[in-house]
Amino acid sequence: MPKVNFAGLKLKNPVIVASATPSISAEKIKKAADAGAGAVVTKSVVLPEKNGKPAGAYPKPRFMLMNNSGGYDPVIAKKNGFFSFFRLGEPYPTPEEMISMLDTLKKPGYTDIPIIVSICGAPNDYESWVNLAKSMENAGADALELNMHCWPVIKYTDPMIVKAVKDVVNIPVIVKLMAINDNPEIVAPQVELAGADAITGLGTFGFRAMEIDVESGKPYLGTFHGLGGSWLRSVSLAYMAKVRQKVTIPISGVTGVHTWEDAVKYMLIGASTVQVCGAIYAHGYKVLSDIANGIDNYMEKHNYKTIEDFKGKALSGIKVPEYNPPVIAKVDDDKCTGCTECADVCLFDAISIEGRNAKIDPEACDGCGVC
Ligand SMILES: Cc1cc2nc3c(=O)[nH]c(=O)nc-3n(C[C@H](O)[C@H](O)[C@H](O)COP(=O)(O)O)c2cc1C
Structure with a gap:
């Protein structure tokens, strides 16, 4: 398995579980670790008052797999490039719940992979971010990921939040960027200057998208807000390639990583690691080792000893x-x-x-x- 150093963390492989339902409890994180994850980003912890409507208040399903022609068809979706979406209502752990999760996760022998705690404070409320950051560090987080893509709560990446958090913690701070509103050429250097140890991108796409089922004449997606999946990978790749060209800190590629080829594409534009979310819903946690093994085989085939040997290789080909x-x-x-x-x-x-x-x-x- 290709080992990698990412933002000061030593990972046994570059495949990280993205922040979402697959990392919402200690038990789920253990499943991910046992299935071969290199690290896990927890579901975002938010302050209780920001938790909003309870998850149960939203009708199920809160997450769906769609095939590329718009139908809800997990079987076809699994075979083809598919997209996923979710709507508001995913339950966020409170700080107390996350501290208790970390307590379990950090028990000797429970898991041996780095636990990156995703935190999401309120916009312009630096204290909320600082308090969450400090309490998660004290509870044993190995690193933090700042959820700066939590549309519609967060509307822009605020580098001052990164600076405020960096000033109070000693663990690595990773910043997850949003897909809309920010210009990668401006925001990425700002985030680096503010002290970020790494950048993850792109976070969920907080815009509306629609597909139509022609038989019933009904639209899909129109009222949903959180989009991910393979159909958006090309957007994320282009954005993260721009980020890569503007910063020197490591980057992690997320959105549409379903296969080892998808992971390698992110590495070819300069990512050290990738994050996987929707593919776990579709295939279970075993997809993590499938992706990691695939990267391994690719490296062997091309005689690459480390990820550094091919990281960023595609960047020189990006030109008008x-x-x-x-x-x-x-x-x-x-x-x-x-x-x-x-x-x-x-x-x-x-x-x-x-x-x-x-x-x-x-x-x-x-x-x-x-x-
Ligand atoms: C149900 C669900 C919940 C999510 N919750 C979070 C979250 O709490 N924090 C976060 O930073 N990203 C969250 N995400 C976004 C994912 O981490 C990831 O960025 C997105 O799904 C794109 O990756 P994918 O194409 O592999 O699904 C969530 C995604 C889904 C589907």
Whole structure:
């Protein structure tokens, strides 16, 4: 298993459980540890008064897997790239509950992996973050992750919160960024300057998305607010690549990590670790070791000794496409039957059919390659 140092923590592998239901209790965290997690980020702890409506007040299901054409179909969703969403109502542990969880987790022999406690205070209320941070450090947290993506409670990443927390704790402080409102090129350096030891991203996408079931004519998703899953991975990859280019601290990739390939993609844009949430709902905790073993096999195949050997390899390929001399379509006269298929799709009227052969007008051809 590829060992990794992340934000001052020594991990036996780079696959971390993201903050959510799979890390909401000591028992669940033990399951994750036994299944091979490199570390766990706990479900976010919030102050009691911020807990809002009790979870039971929201109708179930609070979390669903969707296939890419919008239907609620966990079987298809498991096979294909799928997206997940959840609505408000997931119960947040109180500080007392989290302290009791840490008490169990830190009992000798219970778990041996780093426990990163996710905390979420109130916007502009630095004291709430500081108090949560101090009490979690005292209770035995190995590191903190600041949940700065908790839409609609948190609307912007506030680097002053990072600074306030860093000033009062000695354990590593990781900042989980939000998908909307912030510009990665501005916020990532601010967070680094404020003292963050690492950045996680992207957090749940707090915007509305919709799909329609054509048979019933009913929309899905319209009223939900927390989105994750493979369909958003490309957005997260692009955002985190920008973050990587702007900071020197380690980054952890989250959103849409379902397979080892997904994990490697995050590493290729410079992540040291990945976080997994929706895939655990879909496949159970065993997906953690599947991903870790897959990374291992990939490294062996490519003769990589450490994650450092391929971390960030894709970054140099990120550029505005260069203008190349136009590529002009060419007809293979031996194969061409004059079927007109190429001429039918040519938007540039560059193909004519003469007898049983296609002819290209090199001036008109745009080199798009569709033919
Ligand atoms: C039911 C549920 C609860 C979540 N709760 C939290 C939370 O308390 N704190 C947090 O930082 N992220 C929370 N998340 C976000 C996940 O940690 C993760 O960022 C998101 O699901 C995207 O990852 P995925 O595509 O692997 O699902 C939650 C996600 C889900 C589905």
